[in-house]
Amino acid sequence: MSAIRSRTARVALIATLIGTLALTACAPRSGSDDLGLTPTPTPTESAPSNPAPASTCKNVEGEVQPSYSPISPDSIPSDGAIETIRQQGVLRVGVSADTLLMGARNPLTGQIEGFDIDVLHEISRAIFGDPNKLQFKVITSAQRLDVLTPDADGKTQVDIVARTMTINCARWETIAFSTEYYDAGQKVLVGADSDATSIADLDGKKVCAPASTTTLTRLQDEFPNVEAVSAATHTECLVLFQQGKVDAITGDDTILAGFAAQDPYAKVVGEPISAEPYGLGMPADKVELVQVVNGVLDRMRSDGTWTSLYTKWLGVLGPAPAPPVPVYGR
Amino acid sequence: MSTTAAAPPPPVPQASPQQNAPSVTAVQPQNAPVATPAKKTRSTPATLRLLLAVSVLASLAFGAAGFQTGSSQAGSTADASAEAAQLIGIQSVRNDLVRADAIAANAFLVGGLEPADQRAEYDTAIDDATREITRLAADDKAGDTDFAKVNAEVAIYTGLIEQARANNRQGFPVGAAYLSQASALLNDSTLPQLEALVLASADRAAGSFTASTVSLVWLIIALAALIALVWVHLWITRRSHRYLNWPLLIAAGAMLIVGVIGVITFSNTTGAAIEARQNSYAKTLALSQAYTSATEAKSLESFTLIKRGSGQTLEADVQTAISDAQTRLDSSGKKYLISDDLKNSFNSWVEKHKEIREADDTGNWDGAVAQAISQEPGSANAAFTSFSTAAQDDIASSSATTKDALDTGGTQSALLGWLFLVAGLAAAVLSWRGVSLRLKEYR
Missing domain, CATH: 3.40.190.10 (Periplasmic binding protein-like II)
Incomplete structure (x- = not known):
């Protein structure tokens, strides 16, 4: 009698167990499934921002490219x-x-x-x-x-x-x-206590210039011993300078004058190393x-x-x- | 089967609940007819002594297996519940930081002195975030050192914002560069770390949800123990020609009743956990992620305006965040329901955002800024605030539902575990007594 009861119960027990385990199989599994995250495809290497087309033309030192004749x-x-x-x-x-x-x-x-x-x-x-x-x-x-x-x-x-x-x-x-x-010239800004008088004195130092500027190109080409650091804007160079992450900033005298006005611990030194006709x-x-x-x-x-x-x-x-x-x- | 069952059922495998299925099959010959040749090789008292051991050990195994099921289920549901709370906590830190960043950016947008109430709002957001990080780090079972890293970065972030403010106050444009550096730190380092923590937490919660189901496997041992006891009873009744051995019968009956209740309760807990995972837990996650995306979109709006006319690239990110939020708020095809009110209140902010972008894109930057910083009723800020309040309420209520479901199930399972243990001990005493009675007849 008890055997029958237990047999029926056994069937019921097993059925319940199997039922529950089956439910589990339907449930989502990992944490990212619960979060509904779709696996992100590995990002393809984004194309670098189109570099300035290689130009064959030459700038003549001290001469400005001519423009169109004026209309009053x-x-x-x-x-x-x-x-x-x-x-x-x-x-x-x-x-x-x-x-x-x-x-x-x-x-x-x-x-x-x-x-x-x-x-x-x-x-x-x-x-x-x-x-x-x-x-x-x-x-x-x-x-x-x-x-x-x-x-x-x-x-x-x-x-x-x-x-x-x-x-x-x-x-x-x-x-x-x-x-x-406006006739600007490229100079360098250094700390108020620096002995440097031009970029040439900054070998081995970190010098900041904004990306995609003639300033950065000249820094890399003419001063290979200087460690060039690029930033999105000139002002971000000033932030890096104030945080001690770069030793100097190079840029047009106009821009550097603006920096010196914002930071009493900075000074602009040297003669312009280039003419920058704006x-x-x-x-x-x-x-x-x-x-x-x-x-x-x-x-x-x-x-x-x-x-x-x-x-x-x-x-x-x-x-x-x-x-x-x-x-x-x- | 019956021929190979010559030897009496080995009691040893029954002794320990740690043994699993294979040893259980050895007991199966309970259906075996009495007519096995082997029994002649052993005297009846010797067999009875063996059966005494089998039945006592089976009873104990029953109790231990049930207790193990109950306590491991209680443990794993409690873990899932705690981990779910942890996850929501991490998301809220993320939201607080994004909000603080948006407020700081907005203050720069206004120009001039930072309005005192905005400053206070920023302070509250940072305060909430740091407080929550400390709490999360204390509650963290995984021992993630990332909370410490996040905390350190928040300190750097607030430092940069203070420098931005100091410069801004002196009229120096370098202030805006400090602001963007702070923002970059947050977006490129701090937020990804928090996202990784969210994912790790979700994984642990998923593990606990699964564990609460897997713990049912222990019941197989309890079932085998019950079968063994019934088999002992059958053997004795047939051998002694008495239909009932009361103590043994009561023991088997108690085990059966407790076992049935146990299976029902444990399955209920598992069912509740599975249900919560697909319903309230899933809803909590969807809401919380939608809220995060919405906060991000709102914050990015300020940055599109700071860029003044160059915000189009960021606007693409805003649109991605908006559509992510809208997708997550759409509960169609899901087991849970997200109210239309919430969706509508988000969409009404999206409309306001569109107006702001239109103004900026058509060159009316001043107009766009005026709309973006207005706190008047009907403004973009008011629309976002009402969405944000509703979303936070919904998150709180659905996460409370999850916690309730898991905690109730866990408590019941734990109780049942103790009941199993008590039943198992009682059955052990009863079956010892039941078999002893028969044994005495041979003295």
């Missing part, structure tokens, strides 16, 4: 590139927001200001009769050529780049430049825009605007020199 802002043709910009209502400009003195966001007002920015305000005034028709796009040094390169529809992201950009023939192959509006970058096919911008720059040179802007922003570098002489002939 008073006689802008009523059709063409300028009219298109007038219709879009704003001038789209690519600028820096962290290069003190040239183009930096003032943390107190939230406005972007500096020498580059004031030049853009002058261009806006010439085109619209209003200095504030600017639409800022903050870009890094590495983005300067990209934002001026037309996409599939032939549109560029901005109309003008004013971001401490050196005129050189390699860049002239993809974009157009205005005439030179120009405003524009899309290669907007010749008329370049001509009008050159006209505006001419007027700024002759009516004293250039000198007053220099004094306003770069007076820390000393009294204003004569404005750079424009070179035409393209």
